[in-house]
Amino acid sequence: MARSRIQKCRDCGSYGLSTTCKKCGGVAQVAAPLKFSPQDPQAKRRREYENFTDPKWVENLPSPKEEEE
Numbered sequence: 001m002a003r004s005r006i007q008k009c010r011d012c013g014s015y016g017l018s019t020t021c022k023k024c025g026g027v028a029q030v031a032a033p034l035k036f037s038p039q040d041p042q043a044k045r046r047r048e049y050e051n052f053t054d055p056k057w058v059e060n061l062p063s064p065k066e067e068e069e
Contacts, residue, residue: 005017006030006031006032007019007028007029007030007031008028008029008030008031009021009023009024009026009027009028010026010027010028010029011024011026011027012024012026015031016028
């Protein structure tokens, strides 16, 4: 499943393809959530493939970086 490449700046709201805003230098994040369907016919197969029940899977999830103060 391809993720959206369009990013939106948290500070000024401009759109781009980079995780850093070209206008203000702020942090950009994905502009829209991925499509989701509760009746996803491939969900069970995808979960088995990604091995999400393994405790190491949780450790590999990305976490938001804490902003330096």
